[in-house]
Amino acid sequence: MRSLTLNARLAALVMVSVITLAACGGGAGPATPNAQSATPESSEAAATDGGSSAEPGGVAEITFLVGIAEDPEIEQLAQQQIEEFNSTHENIQVTREALDNDQLRTIIQTRLDSGDVDVFGYDTGPGFGGVLARAGLVADLEPAYEEHGWPIFDWAKARCTYSGVLSCIPGAVEEVGIYYNKTLFDAQGFEEPATLEEMVAIMDAFKGQDMVPLAFGNQPQWPAGHQFSMTLSNLVGREGLDAKLYGESPWNDEDTVRAIDIYFRQFQDAGYFPRDPNAVTYEDANALFYAGEAAMLPTGTWLVAEITDNTDFEVGFFPFPAIDGGEGVFPPAGLGGGLFVAEASDDKQAAFEFLNWLQSEEVVREWSLQTFNVIPAQEIDSAGLDVSPLFQSVLDDLAQSSGETSDFGYNIDVLTPANFNDEMFTGFQEVLNGTRTPQELADALEAAYQEAAERGETLERPEE
């Protein structure tokens, strides 16, 4: 009797343990075969045979995971866009889930593996989307491209191609440059500077008036990557950047050191930034410009809508001017991110239909261009658009990138691996603080690049 009772207790304990351990298995165990099989065949089947798990006449439910918009108003509009899709597609219902971008990075693998995300927005660089593609977590979109004929520029598709597999739809095309208070410039007789010397003269003039010449806030670290992209692009040009990104020339050469030195040491020493820029947030730097306390704001075209909403003066936009001894003016431009479909999605066909709706001309005009002021990586007919003059000028500027991007540089951190970006972001803060020299940082960048290259996380030059 005694042993029976003990056995019964033990059996109960074992059962509970087994159930508990089984519940744990999904998180920490090896990836499921499903997650490993990002084969063209599986995605092709989804694109052609209906793919949706919804019963005939039923509703396919799609989870759309994205990074949250910085502006709450934009976030609200993004939700409205999804509601419009849902109201016009009875058979597909999309649930939009917006997460902090850092949080998105920490949970993306688990969420994709678990199969509860169908479509998601993510960075397209080799250290981001490329890592997911290598892990077999994203679907091959080639069949969907063929079925729907999305008119994406070839150069942009190349950024979404990992190991020969087209894995995402490029998001917005963005350019990094310098916004300026045009009203103020006009009043003081300044024009958009064409050379670094002209820009320095303008900054000296504003500094003499106790204004902040350049509203650069580097507390979040990433803004420095954009500034570096501007100076380096102009110094080495498009081809020079290609050589660095494809590992054909080093990151610790004279040009890289000079690009770092100009912006992060010379500008800092001259007092062109707000005091202690490492303690100034991106939002506070923007607010300085909106309040008219800063003459210029160095950032990207993703901020056009917010700038238009927050300023009561005329705003202009110019690329970082030419640097003596450099290659000219090559404003950094590139993709802000991309849309992926999870390989483990049960409803790939529905996911593709949702993406197709997002790419439709009507949605691109109404939502992307007019509402969000973002520029998709495809031919745009901007005639008849009701947009702000600032966005129109950016649109006209970036229209040059249609299919041919040789006039533009790169937004470097989108294309470089994660360890390289970490080195950049902490390193620029240290150069600003004077605790690291530009040469030391350039050497560290080269070391980080080589380390990433060994892991296969750097770009491969596309075949001609």
Place this chain on the structure above:
Amino acid sequence: MTVAAREVGAKSGLARLLRLPRTRRSGRRQHASGWLIALFVLPALALYILFMVWPFFGTVYYSLTSWDGFAPTKDFIGLNNYQVLFADPDFWEALSHNLIWAVVGTAAPIVIGLPLAIILWSGTRFRLVFRSLYFVPVILPVVVIGIIWGWIYNPLFGVLNTLLETVGLESWTRGWLGIPDTALLAVLATAVWATFGLVVVFFLAGLQGIDLNLIDAARVDGANAWQRTRHIILPGIAPIFTFVLTITLVGAFSVFDIIYVLTRGGPGTSTEVLAGYAYKMAFSRNYAGYGSAISMVIAILSLAFAVVLLRYRERRRADG
């Protein structure tokens, strides 16, 4: 009190459950009480295994692999991550910041909290009001604390710089969170502000257990305030003291959130601590195996300090 209730009170823990002594009088009831105990214990045990034990051993396993956090395969590399770790200067820098945090972040709340607790205990008017005020930062979410103190330290419109300017100390103004010399201390000050209220409450709870007659007797015998504190109050709250020391020290090695919110480890790496470095390695640089190894070091350090302090407390207790 029923037999079952007595059993529940007398016997606790799963190990005892499996070895319940049976009496002639109520064997069946004891069986019932055993199952009752299991019923109460197992859900918590299951959750503990699920959320503590399983991830812990998972982390141990990952720390022995070169997993990037995404790939379906996890290559076993033995202790290689640990070898790399001990030769990694960034790891040692982060650890040095944790040690500074451990010293300042442990001493400051105690130095501030203990006198305040004694003052409140000795019968200040509005005691409840003060106690509540001190405790307010403890109940605030870290993100809110980060935002508040980010504003206080803000170099453009921060209260701290404005205050310094007002009192004629303009040369002291600076971007507190953006300069390597001040960033770590500024974040530490925020953390101390956020935790000292909890220390006050713990010490107050400990002080409630001190026999007031002893204090009165000492006073009659001519003991002054310091002597009463030294010989009656401090020994009386020694267990609480050790407890506070333990949680603040363990907290010092696992601190992450307040730093992440305020500086993200910057400027440069001047506020980087082990947990932040582990996060960066695992989720930003895609070295999940290496990040796990750093996490294991944090766990070992925390455990070592906790064990040493608890053994010290037990020894003091045994010494009377």
